[in-house]
Every structure is written in C-alpha cells, then in structure tokens.
Amino acid sequence: MKKKKCFNCKKLLDVSLFYKNKSRSIGIGAWCKECTREYNRSYCKKPEVKAKIQEYNQRSDVKKHRRRYMKIYRNRPEVKKRFKEYYNKPRMKLKRKEYRNRPEVKAKRKEYLKRPEVKARKKEIYQKNKKNIKKVIRAHKKRDPEKIKEAKRKYYQNHKFESLQRIREWERKN
Ligand SMILES: [Zn+2]
DSSP, X not given: OOEEEOTTTOOEEEGGGEEEOTTSTTSEEEEEHHXXXXXXXHHHHSHHHHHXXXXXXXXXXXXXXXXXXXXXXXXXXXXXXXXXXXXXXXXXXXXXXXXXXXXXXXHHHHHHXXXXXXXXXXXXXXXXXXXXXXXXXXXXXXXXXXXXXXXXXXXXXXXXXXXXXHHHHHHXXX
C-alpha cells in the first residue's frame, strides 16, 4: 500500500486515509481525513462562520432550490424505498410514538388541529380520499379485531371521565 505524510499531523498514513482532490497533482489532499474533518468541524463552530451558514440557509432562493431538489430526490424510487424501510423499522416506530406522546407535542398538535385552515384542509383531504380511507379502515378492522377491541377498551378506561361528561352534557341538552 502506498503511504503519504499528512501535512498537518505529520503522520505517515495509507493513501486511503486521504480525501480525493482532483486539483492536486497527486490526486489526494495534503491533510489526512481526520485532520480535514477536525479542521472543518472547528471552522464551522466559529461564531462568524456559523452566522454566515445560517444566513445562507435562510435565503429564500436557497430554500426554494433545496426544496425543489429534495422533492426530486425523495421521489426517486430507490430513495423512496430506503425512506420507507427506515421509517418502518421498529426502533423508528417506537421513537415516533414516544415523540408523539410527549405532553408538549400532544398539546401543540391539539392546538394545530384546532386551527380553522387545518380543519378545512383535513376535511378536504378526507372528502377527496373518502373511498380509500374507508377501505383502509375496513381492512385494518378485519386484520386484527381483537387488537382493536383491546385498544377501544383501553381508550375508554383512560377517557372514562371525559366520555361520561360528554354523555351527561348530551343528556342535558336533549
Ligand atoms: Zn493528519
């Protein structure tokens, strides 16, 4: 294996430990990967550089371009597949569940769903996909009726007070 001395740490290292750099005659960087990484890390941590990066990321044209690129990227079949696999990992599912169940997240979501424009959009989406949604629910019910029964029972146990209150309120009105 070919070895090369890093200009920064002065260690004699395997060439695979250097980044490729086409602008240099030997085709690899002067610093080893570790030194380059370390340099980039400390460079990005400088307040003035941090501010510059932030400013760049906030630019509307940059955002727009990035959004457009992400859309194209995420729609690539192999990327879609990878994302799906990632999101369906049990560990990720659990993580999402834990996040959703955090009281502050729950409260925020409740507030969000109360917003009239969100409600309207939800209704619109439901109207548009009514058939499909009903189909999915039906399939879900068929797949595991016991599980659903159990979930309903648990929900009732946890929301007993609220449901009783709702029933009482309804009775008062009628
Ligand atoms: Zn080095």
